[in-house]
């Protein structure tokens with residue numbers, strides 16, 4: 086196959102910029118189209134790999150015009166913005182990986198309730214595939230529209246998946262989650278100022294974070310039953326990195342070695358999920374700048390404690406999006422990662 090022509094919309098944002106960095110060294114793609122709203126300097130340093138092409142940067146994003154320049158588009162845009170463009174790109178035969186939440190929920194009422202807005206393009210919701218590679222690989226391969234998962238959902242779902250799949254979980258899961266400041270994107274708010282974040286540990290959106298319904302939706306789909314999820318996120322004074330501590334009620338008492346063996350076997354063929362040795366637990370530094378999710382497990386009678394960590398801008402967003410692109414185009418999943 087010829088090299089794939091790729092566009093990034095929102096390339097000066099945190100996730101868009103991370104995609105840009107990854108793709109500038111990806112052996113199968115040429116970055117042929119970049120656009121954002123800002124008039125800034127051209128990031129020449131990223132194009133040493135794609136020698137043949139110079140990306141187009143113009144004013145406002147126009148899907149019709151953009152479609153002449155690229156065949157796959159990463160939309161690294163805030164929610165409510167992506168939904169304005171996806172339909173037009175699909176109509177002209179383009180494939181899309183959307184990093185926002187706009188296409189993650191097949192049920193529009195859940196999206197509208199949690200994101201407090203009307204969906205402008207609900208007819209495409211059922212067509213989108215939730216881009217968690219470890220679960221939906223077969224569907225991702227065939228789709229033209231991937232809804233890339235949120236960062237907390239990726240860590241939490243991967244952390245609970247083996248127990249869920251084996252039917253070992255009761256319906257209660259408690260998740261204590263922590264993320265670095267880049268999780269909120271680059272926009273300036275009083276709560277994202279250095280003095281507000283530095284030397285501080287802050288719970289936020291306690292039991293009402295918009296990622297809770299996303300986690301619940303996928304866990305319930307996998308488990309085939311209702312899940313009672315308690316989800317409490319915290320902001321930690323780091324640039325990036327995300328760690329979830331999951332307390333899950335088990336159907337029976339289990340030894341740590343049983344849970345460990347289950348996780349090791351379950352993920353043995355996954356290139357980007359690493360289960361640590363018994364008695365070891367992951368830390369955010371282990372995964373910085375990588376597409377890995379690292380997991381440590383232990384048992385306390387009929388409770389499992391699972392600690393799962395990833396880089397929110399990588400496996401939590403940009404590199405997971407590239408993993409999805411690799412799957413969509415039939416390449417080795419780890420290409421360029």
Ligand SMILES: NC(=O)c1ccc[n+]([C@@H]2O[C@H](COP(=O)([O-])OP(=O)(O)OC[C@H]3O[C@@H](n4cnc5c(N)ncnc54)[C@H](OP(=O)(O)O)[C@@H]3O)[C@@H](O)[C@H]2O)c1
Nearest residue numbers: 095097098099100122123162163164184185268270271402
């Ligand atoms: N940050 C994370 O850890 C993370 C993880 C998973 C998923 N996500 C999701 O990924 C998406 C992007 O997040 P982010 O953290 O990269 O956000 P960000 O840093 O705020 O960047 C957003 C980008 O979108 C552009 N943009 C905003 N409104 C636009 C419009 N109307 N038309 C064209 N471009 C527009 C911005 O352009 P300007 O540069 O001109 O402002 C900016 O480049 C969000 O939906 C977010 O929820 C983020």
